[in-house]
Amino acid sequence: MLPPIVRRFVAGTDAPAAIEHVRQCNTDGIGGIVNLLGEHYEHRASADADVRLYQDLIRAMDDAGVNGCISVKPSQIGLGVSREAFEENLSMVIETAQEHDRFVWIDMEDHTTTDATLDAFETHAKATDDAVGVCVQANLKRTAEDLERLAAIPGKIRLVKGAYDEPPSIAYTSRAAVDDAYRELLEFGFREFDGRIAVGSHDPAVISLAADLHAEYGTEYEVQMLMGVREDAQRELAAAGVPTYQYIPYGKKWLSYLYRRIRERRSNALFALRAVLGR
Ligand code: FAD
Numbered sequence: 001m002l003p004p005i006v007r008r009f010v011a012g013t014d015a016p017a018a019i020e021h022v023r024q025c026n027t028d029g030i031g032g033i034v035n036l037l038g039e040h041y042e043h044r045a046s047a048d049a050d051v052r053l054y055q056d057l058i059r060a061m062d063d064a065g066v067n068g069c070i071s072v073k074p075s076q077i078g079l080g081v082s083r084e085a086f087e088e089n090l091s092m093v094i095e096t097a098q099e100h101d102r103f104v105w106i107d108m109e110d111h112t113t114t115d116a117t118l119d120a121f122e123t124h125a126k127a128t129d130d131a132v133g134v135c136v137q138a139n140l141k142r143t144a145e146d147l148e149r150l151a152a153i154p155g156k157i158r159l160v161k162g163a164y165d166e167p168p169s170i171a172y173t174s175r176a177a178v179d180d181a182y183r184e185l186l187e188f189g190f191r192e193f194d195g196r197i198a199v200g201s202h203d204p205a206v207i208s209l210a211a212d213l214h215a216e217y218g219t220e221y222e223v224q225m226l227m228g229v230r231e232d233a234q235r236e237l238a239a240a241g242v243p244t245y246q247y248i249p250y251g252k253k254w255l256s257y258l259y260r261r262i263r264e265r266r267s268n269a270l271f272a273l274r275a276v277l278g279r
Pocket of ligand 1: 106107108109135137160161162163164200201202203204206224225226229230247264265
């Protein structure tokens with residue numbers, strides 16, 4: 001059982017709870033992107049165990065008939081062990097997803113993992129023709145070049161601002177610089193990734209820019225937001241006909257995820273404090 005403050009951001013500790021949350025999202029016209037919490041595994045057994053849980057999750061989503069897909073973290077399925085372990089495990093997850101006609105997103109972690117993540121994505125994007133997507137981070141200076149490479153192959157991209165603290169030598173570190181980079185990359189994405197771009201942001205300015213770019217270029221796109229963040233906006237977008245997905249974490253390893261949400265935004269910290277105080 002999750003503490004009440006966690007329940008806003010995490011669907012539950014097991015797959016049935018996550019699937020039930022996807023079902024609720026579906027009633028508002030919102031698709032689910034389910035993520036089993038876990039990262040930075042150093043032992044193959046832990047990575048393999050989560051791969052089996054993802055495979056079970058995919059089968060259970062199919063049985064339940066919900067509109068949902070999954071998102072995996074490279075360091076959760078073996079990248080912290082070896083590149084080989086990651087690639088083998090990713091292949092297994094994608095194979096199961098293909099059997100059940102489910103899409104697989106690959107989250108992006110810190111900059112030391114970018115090359116391995118994009119290489120693995122490229123292999124599977126080409127092999128599955130659009131059944132996988134990868135996250136790219138606007139705060140990394142390399143992303144403009146990465147997007148040129150990705151535009152030439154199949155698969156989707158999710159553009160986010162970037163959740164990891166990165167050194168100034170390789171990343172924009174001020175909020176304004178990241179926002180500027182995001183806008184430029186989004187415009188490039190709307191020109192080059194028709195039907196293959198996901199806007200991973202809660203920022204009203206970004207969401208409205210995406211609508212403007214859609215009007216200008218006619219590009220099909222989707223919006224992705226996190227569970228527990230601007231859910232009213234998610235429902236409004238879906239009701240207005242914009243394909244909208246909610247990223248839904250579940251599992252027992254929720255502490256570091258909650259910490260990240262709280263660190264990201266003061267109002268989340270106040271929400272947590274009010275919940276603790278029972279007000
Ligand atoms: P910010 O720049 O943080 O805020 C801009 C504005 O958005 C705020 O001023 C406010 O108006 C609004 N806003 C933001 N948060 C809230 C809130 N909690 N409540 C109300 N309004 C709010 N990062 C990665 O590095 N790798 C990933 O794989 C990854 N996957 C993601 C998947 C999804 C679906 C999403 C939504 C984010 C993901 N992120 C990932 C996180 C991302 O990089 C950002 O850290 C995070 O989304 C915050 O940036 P933002 O664009 O949402 O808004």
